[in-house]
Amino acid sequence: MGNADYEQLLRGASLRVTRPRVAVLGAVSDNAHADTETILGAVRERLPDVSHQAVYDSLAALSAAGIVRRIQPSGSVARYETRVGDNHHHVVCRSCGNIADVDCAVGHTPCLTASDDNGFVVDEAEVIYWGTCPQCQAAQRSK
Amino acid sequence: MGNADYEQLLRGASLRVTRPRVAVLGAVSDNAHADTETILGAVRERLPDVSHQAVYDSLAALSAAGIVRRIQPSGSVARYETRVGDNHHHVVCRSCGNIADVDCAVGHTPCLTASDDNGFVVDEAEVIYWGTCPQCQAAQRSK
DNA sequence: CCCGTTTCTTGACTCATTCAAGATTTCGCG
DNA sequence: CGCGAAATCTTGAATGAGTCAAGAAACGGG
Structure with a gap:
């Protein structure tokens, strides 16, 4: 995706197109499930002088518009991803905190209706699977 | 539940029985989904001179033992509950942050198998439903 | 091109949570 | 019942993600 596409996304959501926002969108696209610090770093590769505040503001604006999704498993700082609207969920590794995408097994909107x-x-229903990632499984076995 | 029961729980989990832990267990039992500050207050009603650190330590020990569960929806501070092991989930109000219990609709361990x-x-699979609680619905309508 | 509004910059600040060191308490064991 | 090692608690300071605020700059409709 190029910057032009990001601009389209922003305009489509009636958001102003600013350099920080485009850079943030690009950074989040390229770093799935990245925490704020990582995103801040990635944004500064594109736009060296952004303030962290602008990044926070942009992330908040993009979240509110539904362009990015904020996820925050217990004990973790906020993370963001661009894959929205397709009802996928996340597996979180208990040891290293890694996050991976999971498409839900049951139909398209499972669990959305509580009893x-x-x-x-x-x-909205949000599902988080807790477990151990392949790397940590290997690390534990070899201990 | 009396303190004797809490002691049983602690011993059953091979945890030492200390005043702070018993008080914390009682406080969490009486305050479902309470945040740390509320719990700290409730603990001090039972045991006025506990340090906040002891409460944090106790909560961590109890969580690790599976006696209490820590929940932390995005944008909220940590909250705790004693209802564990029965596969229930939570509805969180987007406006006021209230949390209520929900028994899962589909069978007993739905969504536990990712595709x-x-x-x-x-x-473990954790489900969080996002929505609006009755009070906030009323408040919004009357605006 | 101009102007009102939104967004960004800068920098200070909050506050839940963690860290550290030393004092106490718990509990198995004799 | 009393000892001692290990776990736990107290006190107090530190951390750090995230927020707040005021003024400057940028966006985009007209």
Whole structure:
């Protein structure tokens, strides 16, 4: 995806097109599940003088517009990804914190209907699988 | 549940029985989904001079032992509950952050098998439903 | 090209959580 | 019941992701 595409995305969401936002979009696209610090670094490769505040603002704006998704498993800092709207979920490694994408097994919107929703109007279901990634499995076995 | 029961729980998990731990267990039992600050307050009603550090340590020990569960939805501080091992999930209100329990609709361990696990060994699936609680629905309508 | 609004920069600040060192407590064992 | 090693707690300071605020700059409709 080129910057022109990112601009399209932004305009499509009625967001102003600014250098930091385009750079943030690119950084998030290239670094799936990256934490804020990693994204900040990646953004500065494209645009050396951005402030961290601009990155936070951009991420918040993009999240609100639904262009990026913010994920934050317990005990982890915020992470972001661009793959939105396709109902996929995440596996998180308990030892190293790595995150991988998982397409949900059951149909297309599984678990979206709770048995008793306590009167809540539910608009999204988020699934996080906890486990151990291949690398950490190997590391544990060889211990 | 009385303190004797909490002691049983602790001993059963091979944990030392200390005043702070018993107080923390009681506080978490009485305050489902409470954040750390609330728990700290509740603990001090039972045991006025505990340090916040002891509460953190106890919560960590109890979590590790599987007696309490730590939940931390995005944008929220850590919260704890004692209802463990029954595969229930949570609805979180986007406006006020309230959390309610939800028993999962589909069978007993839905979504536990991802379609492609990327080599991860998954041991737990956590589901978070995002929506709006009844109070906030009312508040929004009357705006 | 201009102007009002949004967004960015700079820098200070919050506050949940963690770290460290030394004092206490717990509990198995005699 | 009392000892001693190990775990746990107290105190107090430090960390660091994220937020807040005020003024400067950039965006884009007209």
